[in-house]
Amino acid sequence: MFENLTDKLGNVFKGLTKRGSLSEGNVDEALKEVRTALLEADVALSVVKEFIDKVRVRAVGEEVLRSVTPGQQVIKIVNDVLIEVLGSNESELLIDHAPPAVILLVGLQGSGKTTTAGKLALHLKSKKRKKVMLASLDIYRPAAREQLRILGEQAEVSVLPEIDGESPEKITKRAMAASKIQAIDVLILDTAGRTTIDTAMMSEAQEVFKLSSPSETLLIADAMTGQDAVQTAKAFSELIKISGVVLTRTDGDARGGAALSMRSVTGCPIKFVGVSEKLEGLEAFHPDRAAGRILDMGDVVSLVEKAAETIAEEDAAHMMKRMSQGSFDMNDMLKQIGQLKKMGGLGGVMSMLPGIGKLQKQMAANNFNDKSISKQEAIIYSMTKKERINVALLNASRRKRIASGSGTVVSDVNRLVKQQQDMARMMKKMGKMGGLGGLKNMMSSLGGTSQDAPTSDGQAPAMDSEKMAQLQKMMGGNMPNLGNMANKFGGMGLPGLGGNSSKKRR
Amino acid sequence: MALNWFKKLKTGLSKSASKVGGALASVTGKKVVDQLTLDDIEDQLILADLGIQVSARITKKIKDKKFVLNDKKEIASLDITETVAAEIEEILLPCELSLFDNVTSKPHVLFLAGVNGSGKTTTAGKIAEQFRLQNKSVILAASDTFRAAAVEQLKTWGNRVGAEVVSGVDGGDSAAVAFQAFQKAQNESVDIVIVDTAGRLQNKKDLMEELTKTCRVLAKLDDNAPHQKVVVLDGTVGQNAHSQLESFNEAIGLTGMIITKLDGSAKGGVVVSLAEKFKIPIHSVGVGEGLDDLQPFKASSFSRAIAGLDEL
Numbered sequence: 121m122f123e124n125l126t127d128k129l130g131n132v133f134k135g136l137t138k139r140g141s142l143s144e145g146n147v148d149e150a151l152k153e154v155r156t157a158l159l160e161a162d163v164a165l166s167v168v169k170e171f172i173d174k175v176r177v178r179a180v181g182e183e184v185l186r187s188v189t190p191g192q193q194v195i196k197i198v199n200d201v202l203i204e205v206l207g208s209n210e211s212e213l214l215i216d217h218a219p220p221a222v223i224l225l226v227g228l229q230g231s232g233k234t235t236t237a238g239k240l241a242l243h244l245k246s247k248k249r250k251k252v253m254l255a256s257l258d259i260y261r262p263a264a265r266e267q268l269r270i271l272g273e274q275a276e277v278s279v280l281p282e283i284d285g286e287s288p289e290k291i292t293k294r295a296m297a298a299s300k301i302q303a304i305d306v307l308i309l310d311t312a313g314r315t316t317i318d319t320a321m322m323s324e325a326q327e328v329f330k331l332s333s334p335s336e337t338l339l340i341a342d343a344m345t346g347q348d349a350v351q352t353a354k355a356f357s358e359l360i361k362i363s364g365v366v367l368t369r370t371d372g373d374a375r376g377g378a379a380l381s382m383r384s385v386t387g388c389p390i391k392f393v394g395v396s397e398k399l400e401g402l403e404a405f406h407p408d409r410a411a412g413r414i415l416d417m418g419d420v421v422s423l424v425e426k427a428a429e430t431i432a433e434e435d436a437a438h439m440m441k442r443m444s445q446g447s448f449d450m451n452d453m454l455k456q457i458g459q460l461k462k463m464g465g466l467g468g469v470m471s472m473l474p475g476i477g478k479l480q481k482q483m484a485a486n487n488f489n490d491k492s493i494s495k496q497e498a499i500i501y502s503m504t505k506k507e508r509i510n511v512a513l514l515n516a517s518r519r520k521r522i523a524s525g526s527g528t529v530v531s532d533v534n535r536l537v538k539q540q541q542d543m544a545r546m547m548k549k550m551g552k553m554g555g556l557g558g559l560k561n562m563m564s565s566l567g568g569t570s571q572d573a574p575t576s577d578g579q580a581p582a583m584d585s586e587k588m589a590q591l592q593k594m595m596g597g598n599m600p601n602l603g604n605m606a607n608k609f610g611g612m613g614l615p616g617l618g619g620n621s622s623k624k625r626r
Numbered sequence: 627m628a629l630n631w632f633k634k635l636k637t638g639l640s641k642s643a644s645k646v647g648g649a650l651a652s653v654t655g656k657k658v659v660d661q662l663t664l665d666d667i668e669d670q671l672i673l674a675d676l677g678i679q680v681s682a683r684i685t686k687k688i689k690d691k692k693f694v695l696n697d698k699k700e701i702a703s704l705d706i707t708e709t710v711a712a713e714i715e716e717i718l719l720p721c722e723l724s725l726f727d728n729v730t731s732k733p734h735v736l737f738l739a740g741v742n743g744s745g746k747t748t749t750a751g752k753i754a755e756q757f758r759l760q761n762k763s764v765i766l767a768a769s770d771t772f773r774a775a776a777v778e779q780l781k782t783w784g785n786r787v788g789a790e791v792v793s794g795v796d797g798g799d800s801a802a803v804a805f806q807a808f809q810k811a812q813n814e815s816v817d818i819v820i821v822d823t824a825g826r827l828q829n830k831k832d833l834m835e836e837l838t839k840t841c842r843v844l845a846k847l848d849d850n851a852p853h854q855k856v857v858v859l860d861g862t863v864g865q866n867a868h869s870q871l872e873s874f875n876e877a878i879g880l881t882g883m884i885i886t887k888l889d890g891s892a893k894g895g896v897v898v899s900l901a902e903k904f905k906i907p908i909h910s911v912g913v914g915e916g917l918d919d920l921q922p923f924k925a926s927s928f929s930r931a932i933a934g935l936d937e938l
Binding site: 156160165229230231232238261263266267270274315316317318342344345347348349351352373374377378 | 669673674675677741742743744745773775778779781783828829830863865867869889891892893895915
């Protein structure tokens with residue numbers, strides 16, 4: 121979601137870090153560009169103003185301007201303020217209320233309430249082991265209730281049966297009663313979309329709010345919203361007490377301005393983000409990690425977690441062993457491709473890596489996508505077991521056979537083989553370097569691996585400027601290398617990641 | 627009807643309008659427009675989603691303009707507001723085009739596309755109603771085979787306006803549904819086919835290709851089909867609308883756009899820069915959930931509403 125903003129800010133900061141010393145004028149100039157970047161990303165004007173003021177006050181202090189690395193200091197300040205704006209704590213749903221705990225969903229038309237209701241139901245059922253009921257109060261939009269019923273069936277949770285002619289208030293009462301009888305833990309109320317200046321509809325929402333006294337009232341907002349995000353969020357939070365925000369369609373290419381605005385305007389945390397059209401496409405929102413993504417410092421913590429979720433421990437252990445031996449054959453590569461796919465494909469992984477914005481674009485430009493990965497898989501599957509272990513066997517005629525077997529051409533096969541050899545060479549090098557020591561340092565300088573992540577007070581681990589500099593050196597500084605790497609691998613089988621990071625966690 | 631739209635739009639815009647008025651009120655008594663006022667004007671335009679570039683440019687025009695002083699030797703604040711409206715109108719006017727101007731073929735295929743939740747299905751229903759009022763027969767093609775209950779939603783609209791709905795199986799091929807609907811319209815000499823497609827985010831390559839394919843399949847029955855390819859934009863959208871228009875235009879070659887949800891607090895100002903950049907006609911605006919809540923787009927009304935002025 122944040123890619124474009126990341127790019128813009130990256131350019132601004134590049135200008136700053138190049139300088140040995142900074143004047144107030146330099147900072148002002150940079151901040152002007154930051155302002156433009158934020159406004160183009162649809163961050164609310166009031167939030168932009170506040171943001172710029174905060175950064176300026178801190179950035180023109182003696183300490184920064186006279187420090188050895190003023191540029192780095194400014195980036196650190198922006199990072200800190202970003203986290204402040206986004207809210208530093210992630211917040212869980214409050215649903216441990218005496219059952220049924222009610223979650224009320226409100227928002228504009230077409231913001232994604234019904235879909236989110238279905239996603240939340242599945243989330244609560246499968247991850248929190250709650251007994252969930254869905255009830256639609258949308259008596260206005262054609263087939264809205266039908267839609268919720270279908271989603272409820274897909275998520276395998278109860279759905280309050282429809283009775284025609286009932287008012288939303290009446291449905292609310294019936295849903296509360298039914299939840300009690302059926303010993304439901306969480307009742308999710310999906311309401312009709314409404315504009316905030318529609319007074320009749322807003323008082324209906326207030327009435328439902330009073331009747332159901334929800335444990336959570338979530339504002340569902342579209343990530344692509346413009347400046348109106350503020351109006352809408354304000355109006356909703358003034359008329360009914362909002363407890364959190366769910367930002368939908370963050371898998372689009374919106375620049376994430378709404379994400380930055382919501383917290384400041386409502387004072388409520390973003391609790392979830394919608395990341396796909398599928399019922400599973402709901403993720404918890406981590407403000408500190410989002411700040412990292414915006415500044416292109418990556419989100420390695422999420423990557424590690426994701427890896428741990430999807431990659432079996434034995435696989436990781438096996439991979440480590442192979443790596444420390446410095447061996448890496450086609451079977452290993454196949455395994456890694458599988459892991460990469462499980463983790464949400466290339467796009468999913470890449471978006472979490474630091475300094476990779478540009479590389480991602482290059483790859484898109486070269487049409488290198490998840491399809492190319494499937495192609496690679498097909499090529500390996502067309503090899504015999506012996507060939508997979510020993511690529512030296514692959515003479516011209518064997519390569520021809522493999523190409524026709526996998527529906528590719530010989531040059532594709534050649535490329536894959538070269539790639540595998542490059543990776544094997546790299547593995548060998550890494551093995552010599554003592555495995556993943558380097559990576560480990562890198563992780564700890566991020567200020568939060570899974571082991572030492574959120575500190576006891578729940579605050580995001582702060583980054584000091586030294587770590588920032590170090591990080592910049594390791595990550596930012598490595599960026600060109602990463603680029604080269606991609607070129608060298610001619611399309612980089614990349615994998616590796618899966619095994620490494622998951623292992624890292626232990 | 628037009629008045630109705632303006633009223634709704636104006637109510638939505640009243641907050642920003644009163645703010646512009648307030649800012650401009652401070653101008654009276656001065657012989658030049660001062661920086662504070664200019665900043666306020668720019669802020670209000672940004673708040674209306676006009677985007678930073680267009681806002682800055684309009685503000686600069688105000689700054690450079692020589693205003694005529696009234697008999698008190700002051701600039702009348704109304705003059706400034708009128709100028710803002712005129713600048714916006716100048717950009718929008720070339721894009722004002724009725725949705726019904728180029729309906730010449732029979733059957734005429736109108737293809738609706740857009741991101742999720744922008745209001746395609748509702749708009750399809752409202753357009754069908756307008757054709758019904760013109761005594762034209764309509765088939766609605768439920769090409770959204772993905773979203774739960776999308777077909778049922780369109781069927782309800784079909785019942786309301788007396789239009790037949792052609793649908794396939796859930797999760798089925800959306801292009802096939804569009805094709806069948808068109809074929810049926812040809813066989814039964816129906817006037818209009820409105821194709822309601824599934825919402826899709828513009829950066830999902832596969833889904834955008836599906837749109838391209840659906841258009842290609844329709845062209846098998848008539849080289850010129852779909853005759854109109856209209857993107858439905860949510861009026862609350864911000865600068866992301868640019869990316870939406872670019873991708874949808876690239877995928878299917880848009881012939882127009884419809885802006886929905888302008889009855890809320892959002893101003894839809896991003897269409898100003900869209901009009902300037904893409905020069906794609908703007909047909910209609912959606913101002914409510916009712917059958918008749920689709921109004922022709924009028925550059926003058928839209929511009930004056932953004933500037934907080936009454937309709938001429």
